[in-house]
Amino acid sequence: MYTQGLNQAVEDGGPEDAELLARFQAKIDREEKIEPNDWMPKAYRQTLIRQISQHAHSEIVGMLPEGNWLTRAPSLRRKAILLAKVQDEGGHGLYLYAAAETLGISRAEMVDRLLEGRARYSSIFNYPTITWADIGAVGWLVDGAAIMNQIPLCRCSYGPYARAMIRICKEESFHQRQGYEAMSRLAEGTAAQKRMAQDALDRWWWPSLMMFGPSDADSPHTGRSMRWKIKRFTNDELRQKFVDATVPQARLIGLEPPDPELRHDEESGHWRFGEIDWTEFNEVLAGNGPCNRERMAARRKAHAEGAWVREAATAHARKKRSRMAMAAAAE
C-alpha cells in the first residue's frame, strides 16, 4: 500500500546459483523466515530494499497531511489522539528503516534517495487535508487500507520486515478506529457537518482504492513476489477485501462512497465497484498530484533545518568521548 511502486521492474542482478536458489525457495515453501545473514537472491534483496524503504518513506511523509491539523483539532481529546497517531507513524518509519538496513543499505542513503526524488512514497499522501473531516477520512480509509495490506505482511518471508509489521499492526489498530469515530461524529452532527463528512469521503474514496497499486493485469512482478512470499495477496484481492469491509461501514453511518456503479453481488458476496481512474493514479505517481511538490519541499526543509541538531549531537558525543578518554588516561 504504502509500497505501490513495487510493481516496477527490479533489476534481476544476473544469474544466480541454481542450487542455492532451490534451497532458498524450499526454505520459503516451508514457511521458514529468511534472516539478514542468510543467502538470498539479489532480486529478492533489491525488491525488499525498494519495498521496505518505500514503506518507511510513506510513514514519514504520511505525517505531513495529518500534522496539518494538529494545531487545529476541534478538541483537546482529538488533538491528543491525533498527536499520538502522528507520533506512531514516525515510529513506524523508524522500525522500517531499521528493517531495510539489515539488507545492507544505510538509512542515510535511503533518506538521500527520498530527498533527491529518486525514491517513492505512497501516492495517497499527495492529496491535501483541507477540512477536519479529511482527518477522519484519512484514519478510517487510508489507515484502513494500510492495515489490509500490512496484516499479510506480518507473514512476509523476510524476518526483520515481518517482525516490524507485527509491531506496526498492533499500533495501527487505533488509527483506523479514531478516524471512523471522528467521521461518525460528523455524520451524526448538523447538516453542514454531515456534508463535510460526505465531501471528505467523496475525495478520499478513489485515492484510497488506488493505494493498493495497479490492477493485477498491470503488475508483472506479482507472481514472483507471491512465490517469494513477500506478497500473500494480489493488489486486486486486497482492494476487494477493503471495499467489502468499508462499504458497510460507510452506510452504517449514513455516508455513501462516490461510485454509481457500486452494487452488492449476492452470488459472490462481494461489492462490485466502478473502474478506477488510472490516469489520475499515474499522474500522481509521476509527481503531478495536488501536493507532491509541497510534500517534498516540507521534507527537505525539515531535513535541512534539523542539520544543526544532528551536528550538535555528534559534537557533544565526540566531546564526551574525548573527556572520558582523557580522564581514563589521567588515572
Added chain:
Amino acid sequence: MSERGERSGNERDWPLFEVFIRARTGLHHRHCGSLHAADPEMALARARDVYTRRGEGTSIWVVPSDSIHASDPADKDMLFEPAMSKIYRHPSFYDLPDDVENM
C-alpha cells in the same frame, strides 16, 4: 565511507544500537529493534520514544550493534544438530508407572 557520506555529514557517523526492553520486573530484557544515535545516552532517550510509547517497558538496555558477535548461519548444523538427538534430556523421554503422580 562513501563520498556521499562525507558530503552530507554527521548522522551517517551515528552508530547503530540494539535495543532490549524488560516489559515487567522479573522478566528478561528482550530484543525489540535497533536505532541510530550519537551516543548511548541519546540511544536510551530515543529507545524510550520509539519503543515504549504504550508502557511496553520498565527498563531499557542499548548495546552498540557492532559489539554483538553472532553465530554463522552456515554453522547451524554443526552447532545445534548434536542436541537434536539427545531426547533423553527432556523429562517426557522417561516411562513411569501410571500411579506415580506429580514427578
